[in-house]
Amino acid sequence: MGKTVWMFPGQGSQMPGMGQTLVQQDETRQALMDLGTRIGLDLTDLLTTGTKDDLKSTEIAQPAIVAHSTLLANRYAALGHRPDFVLGHSVGEYSALVAASVLTASEAVYLVRERGNLMNQVKGGTMAAVIGLDDVEAAHHAIESIAATGEIVQIANYNCPGQFVISGQVAAVETATAKLKELGAKRVLPLDVSGAFHSSLMTPFAPRFEDILVSSPFQAAKTKFISNVDNDFHDQPEELIRLLVQQLYSPVRFEACVEKLIAEGADTFIEFGPSSPLSGLVKRIKKDVKIVSITTLEQLEAEAIR
Missing domain, CATH: 3.40.366.10 (Malonyl-Coenzyme A Acyl Carrier Protein, domain 2)
Incomplete structure (x- = not known):
């Protein structure tokens, strides 16, 4: 049962x-x-x-x-x-x-x-939902390359196949958005949140x-x-x-x-x-x-x- x-x-x-x-x-x-x-x-x-x-x-x-x-x-x-x-x-x-x-x-x-x-109390952060990108490993590497420059951005939610959420500083999330679209993401939607939850x-x-x-x-x-x-x-x-x-x-x-x-x-x-x-x-x-x-x-x- x-x-x-x-x-x-x-x-x-x-x-x-x-x-x-x-x-x-x-x-x-x-x-x-x-x-x-x-x-x-x-x-x-x-x-x-x-x-x-x-x-x-x-x-x-x-x-x-x-x-x-x-x-x-x-x-x-x-x-x-x-x-x-x-x-x-x-x-x-x-x-x-x-x-x-x-x-x-x-x-x-x-x-x-x-x-x-x-x-x-955390200011200066945001989040975005990434939709339609199945290659999460490639996305992870792209986000790590941005973070390696000193900017804060990371994957915050692994929700389901083809959907995850990124979180971090506004500029870093914007940079990641552009890279993820280049990798094939169908949409990257900014979330209406007050901070970069589930990030450093x-x-x-x-x-x-x-x-x-x-x-x-x-x-x-x-x-x-x-x-x-x-x-x-x-x-x-x-x-x-x-x-x-x-x-x-x-x-x-x-x-x-x-x-x-x-x-x-x-x-x-x-x-x-x-x-x-x-x-x-x-x-x-x-x-x-x-x-x-x-x-x-x-x-x-x-x-x-x-």
Whole structure:
């Protein structure tokens, strides 16, 4: 019998009105209010009436996404469902750790609020999605040749065949964009982000974030959690904290994570979040797996009774 993965998207998955269904039920509405109180934000208002601009900044987007994702997954779990594996993309790893009973939803929202505050301090960086270039090795060499000149640019996300993301200083990303187009990239799209996430520009903030993490109550994982950093399974608090620190400046190896989960017997991927960017990526990695996208309580309840 096949195994099930619960997966959680990262920044960029937020959408205006994404929490409308959450406030229609007393239990999830109260939970959302409690999470907002923990971090001093009116998450209820942000998730129901917040505009695209309201949800754009990193320190707002990350707790909003994690709050939304974890409330949906917690509700699904309350209906008697359990995953065999959990997987997050970047900040989505915190939602995955809630599903694995490593963190409470309250602690996860607090941590990503702090994470977002630190990440938002990095100026002068940007990111771009590279689409339609299958020769990742050639792309890697081209980017390394730019970095060898002293400019900061690197591959930040390995998402699926033919799609990866580069991150770094604005000028270096622009230089890399030109080179990658010469190599055959169909499109290189600038991302609407406030910094160069998953690049070495994040390294100076790693010690400060580690101090925050080590003071938080982590438990051993009760469900198999696969890390973006090394696409391997980890369950102990100390190693999970180490990986979350490294994740700030390391590439997200999402494609490799999905491939490993499939090799371990996964054939069903359920995505919980405001939107479903990971579902499309998984489909490009492996066409014949089952994919379920849950963005509302109505979708959740329909799926739960199947």
